[in-house]
Amino acid sequence: MLCPNPSICYFASCIKCDRLAKLLRSESIGCYSHPQINMTFTGDPDSAPALPTAAEAAVAKTSSRALESHLQNHPSGESLKLILNEKEGKTIDIPAAALPLLLAILQQTSSGNTVKLTPITKELHIYQAADILGVSDKYMRELLDAGKIPYKTVRNSRRIRYEDLMDYKKQSSEESSKIMDMLVSESEALGLYP
DSSP states (O other): OOOSOTTTEEEEEOTTTOOEEEEETTOOOOOSSOTTOOOOOOOOTTSOOOOOOHHHHHHHHHHHHHHHHHHHHOTTTOOEEEEEETTTTEEEEEOGGGHHHHHHHHHHHHTTOOOOOOOOOSEEOHHHHHHHHTOOHHHHHHHHHTTSSOOEEETTEEEEEHHHHHHHHHHHHHHHHHHHHHHHHHHHHTTOOO
């Protein structure tokens, strides 16, 4: 069932019966069959994420254990089919790439924590790339100026492709490991390393 006005409402499943409950922006409405159960998702992307209820945390704990078991028993990267409505046979496929993230969300929810997702785009601003590498914006600019990471300029702003950033991060990590191995070897040769 699609919402006739998706800009003001979202749908979620009742944690007891899996029926879809309509969630209005900035409100929390429960399932008609189980009015005592309220959903904590506000549907408003600008609002603060709500903490899960004890019932939601319990469901997340059971779900996370089942999903973790599935991922351990099926490491080949199979997608997962999610049943939306058993009576109508409605299902959706969850891609394999999303399953570890879904597991992390369920584990956090089961601990009573809320989760906020931040997408990483294909092209990054300097501050985003610096954050991923764990360096300052100034150092990121120095890496770009030195030609260590390719970039393109869009309206006086430098953009870094995510793949290029990850290639640099991998290369940098490999170089660091080689240097550490050399230092350990030299320390052992000098008798400084037991």
